Amino acid sequence: MSPNSAKPKERLKNTAATHRARKRCSWPESELALAYHDREWGVPLKDDRKLFEFLVLDAMQAGLSWEIILRKREGFRAAFDDFDPVKIAAYGPEKIKALLADPGIVRNRLKIESSVSNARAFLAVQKEFGSFANYIWQFVGGKPLVNRRRHHKQIPPRSKESDAMSKALKKRGFRFVGSTICYAFMQAAGMVNDHLTACFRHPELVKSMSRWRIRHSELE
Numbered sequence: 001m002s003p004n005s006a007k008p009k010e011r012l013k014n015t016a017a018t019h020r021a022r023k024r025c026s027w028p029e030s031e032l033a034l035a036y037h038d039r040e041w042g043v044p045l046k047d048d049r050k051l052f053e054f055l056v057l058d059a060m061q062a063g064l065s066w067e068i069i070l071r072k073r074e075g076f077r078a079a080f081d082d083f084d085p086v087k088i089a090a091y092g093p094e095k096i097k098a099l100l101a102d103p104g105i106v107r108n109r110l111k112i113e114s115s116v117s118n119a120r121a122f123l124a125v126q127k128e129f130g131s132f133a134n135y136i137w138q139f140v141g142g143k144p145l146v147n148r149r150r151h152h153k154q155i156p157p158r159s160k161e162s163d164a165m166s167k168a169l170k171k172r173g174f175r176f177v178g179s180t181i182c183y184a185f186m187q188a189a190g191m192v193n194d195h196l197t198a199c200f201r202h203p204e205l206v207k208s209m210s211r212w213r214i215r216h217s218e219l220e
């Protein structure tokens with residue numbers, strides 16, 4: 001979710017040679033990252049459970065590489081009840097203690113506790129707006145913002161939209177939602193298309209999403 005942290009120099013060679021024939025963004029390094037880039041990153045999401053998953057994973061990433069998070073994703077799924085915000089919102093001290101002892105996830109007390117309070121804030125948003133998707137897509141006007149970046153260096157760590165999203169989420173009690181984390185979330189959830197123009201996914205997403213939008217009435 002945060003390709004901005006990718007270091008081209010550290011790119012592994014000779015992995016996924018067969019996939020590499022296609023032109024794509026420069027940040028995916030492992031098989032796992034390639035699959036994630038090709039199938040998930042930048043695909044517009046309306047599904048609240050999936051949006052919550054990205055909210056949790058992007059917060060967990062803070063200070064770490066996305067590769068680490070991808071490797072632990074199944075561990076998170078198992079430990080966090082498949083990212084069910086209703087279940088997570090009800091986690092008490094015993095469950096948090098168990099999570100802190102789970103090597104399959106990122107064992108950081110602040111991050112784990114924030115996922116619980118974020119689940120509660122998430123449920124409050126769902127209640128108020130009908131769905132979290134309705135709420136979150138407002139920050140880009142209900143449809144994906146298509147960027148046309150040619151170089152990885154042109155991708156910013158944040159935007160005015162992510163600044164607004166961060167401010168609004170913080171006001172609602174969310175934690176680990178700084179603008180950089182929000183921007184990574186926007187990229188992952190397809191609120192922005194930040195695939196490079198030379199990447200095969202850029203035109204694919206533009207084409208398949210030409211009629212995609214959260215209906216205006218859903219945003220009211």
Ligand SMILES: [Zn+2]
Pocket residue numbers: 024025037194195196199200201202
């Ligand atoms: Zn790409």
